[in-house]
Amino acid sequence: MNKIAVFCGSSLGFSDVYKNDAVKLGVYFAENKISLVYGGGKIGMMGAIADTMLRKEGNVIGVIPGLLRHEEVAHANISEMIVTKTMSERKVTISKMVDGYIALPGGFGTLDEIFEALTLSQLGIEQKPIGILNTNGFFNPLIKQLEVMVTEGYLKESNKKMLLIANSIEDLITKMETYNAPKITKVINKVVS
Numbered sequence: 001m002n003k004i005a006v007f008c009g010s011s012l013g014f015s016d017v018y019k020n021d022a023v024k025l026g027v028y029f030a031e032n033k034i035s036l037v038y039g040g041g042k043i044g045m046m047g048a049i050a051d052t053m054l055r056k057e058g059n060v061i062g063v064i065p066g067l068l069r070h071e072e073v074a075h076a077n078i079s080e081m082i083v084t085k086t087m088s089e090r091k092v093t094i095s096k097m098v099d100g101y102i103a104l105p106g107g108f109g110t111l112d113e114i115f116e117a118l119t120l121s122q123l124g125i126e127q128k129p130i131g132i133l134n135t136n137g138f139f140n141p142l143i144k145q146l147e148v149m150v151t152e153g154y155l156k157e158s159n160k161k162m163l164l165i166a167n168s169i170e171d172l173i174t175k176m177e178t179y180n181a182p183k184i185t186k187v188i189n190k191v192v193s
Helices: 016-031 044-055 087-097 108-122 140-151 169-177
Strands: 003-007 035-038 060-065 080-084 100-103 130-133 163-166
Touching (some): 003 087, 016 035, 060 087, 087 108, 100 108, 108 130, 130 169
16 A cells, blocks of 8 residues: 555544554554655644654645645645645545545544545445554444444444454554455445546
């Protein structure tokens, strides 16, 4: 994989364990020549991974909507910054650029981005690996909710398995590199504009 989108918070959270894993992921990407594609911010988890990669001379591509591109938020020192008109256009732009997705701890935006990627995969529009780095069990309640959705008949087990889960970076990358998308037998719409 050459380019991976990382979805994560614009905050650091209350525990250094999350920032530490963002830093470790940045080091891993830089050392393995994987380009980071992310939301373009200089703050929070986004800033932690971007700054780490820049220190290690990694390639960092930000994709930020114009409404968020003000001095306090946008990272001025990354390799490339792409400015979009809307949040939706940002997600489409990222989708077209990357070979896979990773979610680190974050809030609504992180969940929105990772679930949109999962939805595109469920519909057969994309077949890219989608993973979460489950630092400190952060995503355990979310994983439990997915199990409830399967039990209650709202999510197929095969679709739940599209979300690759690991506690270590190496394990997650291995799962992503060996991922085989499920065969889609019924697709509503394969066109993305």
